Amino acid sequence: xxxxxxxxxxxxxxxxxxxxxxxxxxxxxxxxxTAFQPRSRGHTQFxxxxxxxxxxxxxxxxxxxxxADLPLxxxxxxxxxxxxxxxxxxxxxxxxxxxxxxxFHQQPLLEPDAYAVIHTFKEAGDYxxxxxxxxxxxxxxxxxxFPFAVGEGVPIAWIVGALVLLLLAGLVMTRRLxxxxxxxxxxxxxxxxxxxxxxxxxxxxxxxxxxxxxxxxFELRIAPQLWPLRINQIHAWDVYLLTRDGTPVxxxxxxxxxxxxxxxHGLPTSPLSTxxxxxxxxxxxxxxxxxxxxxxxxxxxxxxxxxxxxxxxxTL
Amino acid sequence: xxxxxGGNARQSMQGAVSYxxxxxxxxxxxVVGFWWDRQYTLRPWSTAERALxxxxxxxALPSSPLDPTNRVSGDLRAAELGxxxxxxxxxxxxxxxxxxxxxxxxxxxxxxxxxxxxxxQSKRNAPSLIAVAYSPWLYWDGRKDSLxxxxxxxxxxxxxxxxxxxxxxxxxxxxxxxxxxxxxxxGPFPELLQDAEVxxxxxxxxxxxxxxxxxxxxxxxxxxxxxxxxLADDAERQRRSLTPQERKGLRVFLGKGNCxxxxxxxxxxxxxxxxxxVLSSPGVIPDKxxxxxxxxxxxxxxxxxxxxxxxQTECAELRFAKDGPEMxxxxxxxxxxxxxxxxxxxxxxxxxTLADVIxxxxxxxxxxxGHNEAKPLNLWPWERRRLEAFxxxxxxxxxIADRWLQTPP
Numbered sequence: 002x003x004x005x006x007x008x009x010x011x012x013x014x015x016x017x018x019x020x021x022x023x024x025x026x027x028x029x030x031x032x033x034x035t036a037f038q039p040r041s042r043g044h045t046q047f048x049x050x051x052x053x054x055x056x057x058x059x060x061x062x063x064x065x066x067x068x069a070d071l072p073l074x075x076x077x078x079x080x081x082x083x084x085x086x087x088x089x090x091x092x093x094x095x096x097x098x099x100x101x102x103x104x105f106h107q108q109p110l111l112e113p114d115a116y117a118v119i120h121t122f123k124e125a126g127d128y129x130x131x132x133x134x135x136x137x138x139x140x141x142x143x144x145x146x147f148p149f150a151v152g153e154g155v156p157i158a159w160i161v162g163a164l165v166l167l168l169l170a171g172l173v174m175t176r177r178l179x180x181x182x183x184x185x186x187x188x189x190x191x192x193x194x195x196x197x198x199x200x201x202x203x204x205x206x207x208x209x210x211x212x213x214x215x216x217x218x219f220e221l222r223i224a225p226q227l228w229p230l231r232i233n234q235i236h237a238w239d240v241y242l243l244t245r246d247g248t249p250v251x252x253x254x255x256x257x258x259x260x261x262x263x264x265x266h267g268l269p270t271s272p273l274s275t276x277x278x279x280x281x282x283x284x285x286x287x288x289x290x291x292x293x294x295x296x297x298x299x300x301x302x303x304x305x306x307x308x309x310x311x312x313x314x315x316t317l
Numbered sequence: 318x319x320x321x322x323g324g325n326a327r328q329s330m331q332g333a334v335s336y337x338x339x340x341x342x343x344x345x346x347x348v349v350g351f352w353w354d355r356q357y358t359l360r361p362w363s364t365a366e367r368a369l370x371x372x373x374x375x376x377a378l379p380s381s382p383l384d385p386t387n388r389v390s391g392d393l394r395a396a397e398l399g400x401x402x403x404x405x406x407x408x409x410x411x412x413x414x415x416x417x418x419x420x421x422x423x424x425x426x427x428x429x430x431x432x433x434x435x436x437x438q439s440k441r442n443a444p445s446l447i448a449v450a451y452s453p454w455l456y457w458d459g460r461k462d463s464l465x466x467x468x469x470x471x472x473x474x475x476x477x478x479x480x481x482x483x484x485x486x487x488x489x490x491x492x493x494x495x496x497x498x499x500x501x502x503x504g505p506f507p508e509l510l511q512d513a514e515v516x517x518x519x520x521x522x523x524x525x526x527x528x529x530x531x532x533x534x535x536x537x538x539x540x541x542x543x544x545x546x547x548l549a550d551d552a553e554r555q556r557r558s559l560t561p562q563e564r565k566g567l568r569v570f571l572g573k574g575n576c577x578x579x580x581x582x583x584x585x586x587x588x589x590x591x592x593x594x595v596l597s598s599p600g601v602i603p604d605k606x607x608x609x610x611x612x613x614x615x616x617x618x619x620x621x622x623x624x625x626x627x628x629q630t631e632c633a634e635l636r637f638a639k640d641g642p643e644m645x646x647x648x649x650x651x652x653x654x655x656x657x658x659x660x661x662x663x664x665x666x667x668x669x670t671l672a673d674v675i676x677x678x679x680x681x682x683x684x685x686x687g688h689n690e691a692k693p694l695n696l697w698p699w700e701r702r703r704l705e706a707f708x709x710x711x712x713x714x715x716x717i718a719d720r721w722l723q724t725p726p
Binding site: 035037039040043044046056058060062113114115117118119232233235237264265266267268269270271272273286287289291292293294 | 609633636638
């Protein structure tokens with residue numbers, strides 16, 4: 002498959018395929034660079050060659066934060082150098098009339114979130130992509146040059162047709178129908194038995210509040226101000242921080258991270274500890290849950306060079 | 318061919334497969350299969366499912382919240398002024414566009430287009446305004462944090478109303494009945510219209526519109542009737558409110574469809590931001606969503622902590638707003654209570670029908686920007702159809718008095 006083929010890595014700026022990522026190196030700034038042909042190929046990501054002409058979206062996501070502050074210039078030229086996969090920045094500089102060879106040019110653009118451009122290729126052929134950026138303070142120019150071909154892929158209809166033929170051939174050869182969905186799935190019977198036999202708690206380690214959690218050096222008393230906890234309402238948590246022998250702790254930094262182990266996302270807000278009065282009472286403001294299910298909350302206490310964490314499991 | 322005698326014929330059949338029996342058994346299996354599937358998918362709800370259903374019914378919706386940043390949020394006179402402003406096409410650069418142009422009351426306060434068309438072409442789909450008062454964030458990208466501040470943006474957007482605040486303030490000052498209504502709520506209309514005064518009047522116009530929008534509430538649907546019947550243990554009423562197909566769809570909604578992750582609560586939305594990998598619209602780059610939206614709301618002069626807000630200290634949502642890579646390509650979860658009106662779906666109307674939407678979540682392909690939170694569902698085709706049937710059962714006429722839905726006299 003075209004989009005799965007690994008390619009050469011470029012020392013001085015190019016797109017390579019490492020560990021399932023399409024990496025681009027603009028100078029020493031790394032990004033994740035992909036192309037899409039949404040009208041013809043939907044969500045399929047391409048790192049290099051594009052199978053068809055037509056609407057193409059190039060997306061650069063920043064792995065190095067520095068890219069968010071750099072105005073990025075992107076140019077696509079027809080490969081007039083004839084060097085194909087061996088084209089480098091020096092070869093681009095040597096082109097006499099760059100504009101004549103240019104099919105797409107995005108002037109330097111500062112995009113703090115991600116960089117995306119769109120171009121409709123009208124002709125198949127070999128092209129060269131050139132990403133450049135000049136650092137606003139140092140004036141140093143960083144570049145990435147990557148060649149790619151457009152429109153030399155196998156048309157999708159052929160791929161589909163080939164797959165259908167293969168499938169039919171497979172069916173004919175093995176003379177089997179696809180397995181029918183079982184009427185009484187074994188898993189369901191077992192699950193039913195399990196639910197009947199095992200305790201029906203919704204999650205392990207379910208916390209009840211207010212709760213007292215201890216670490217090596219500290220004792221935390223935690224009470225959400227919204228009780229019972231429910232989703233979609235912003236609220237605060239009271240946290241009392243004491244040493245193991247009961248002395249309130251002043252001046253600690255308390256931070257909180259949360260997420261759902263079953264899904265890959267965190268809390269819908271960024272809670273902060275906002276109050277440091279004298280009696281070890283801290284207020285964690287901006288707590289909010291936006292989904293039912295199992296949540297894992299990690300509270301970290303930092304004071305006097307000591308950092309300790311408490312992990313809570315909640316189910317809403 | 319001559320028939321053999323009966324005895325010989327029977328003997329010759331003993332080694333062969335008895336086709337009538339096979340067919341009979343297959344048919345029996347099919348019938349049993351359908352019966353069993355029906356029993357399984359219409360089985361009683363578990364305690365956890367009942368609790369979830371209870372949280373989703375309309376009766377669980379608290380009364381329309383007052384906006385602390387808008388001191389006239391609960392004032393009926395403000396709602397009446399806002400009502401007039403909402404329908405007034407003079408609030409536009411060409412005198413032909415009012416809020417109701419894209420937020421049409423008879424269409425669930427949206428316009429049925431993928432991307433709205435007013436003075437120009439908008440790049441986003443017009444969200445429904447029903448129950449909008451419950452969301453801490455407005456717009457698909459949450460770039461406004463109150464109803465009143467949101468109302469101001471389209472008024473000056475060249476693609477929408479294409480006017481400017483000076484023009485609108487002048488209109489209020491010159492129109493006697495507007496001026497009177499304004500002064501009753503906000504005090505004397507400023508004589509000298511410098512920038513600061515213009516901004517203040519402009520903000521107040523938004524506050525009146527916000528007070529009107531606060532009244533736009535959803536009405537009870539057959540789903541709500543079903544849950545009420547369930548809680549009352551009224552089996553007959555349960556059967557009347559949802560068809561078996563819809564109940565099976567509800568099962569998918571709560572279970573395999575994973576829908577309640579984001580479509581939860583009585584409005585079937587958590588009003589939070591999620592990236593679900595929606596493909597870009599033709600001819601445009603993918604929409605970056607909440608990331609730039611958050612930056613905009615933080616810089617907005619009309620936000621919760623700005624000087625036009627009536628409650629600058631109660632801004633937890635803004636102060637603790639989630640930032641970071643999860644917000645790239647993330648959009649606000651819409652409510653599911655109005656789906657027949659709000660087609661086409663998604664932030665630029667990319668998905669035409671509910672079947673397309675369900676297929677989109679079923680596939681859960683890679684996002685073009687950021688990371689798709691959704692995972693493939695592996696729904697059977699009948700599960701998709703059942704889910705769609707259930708979604709239709711959420712539709713209901715809004716709980717809004719007629720006069721608010723019509724152009725004021």
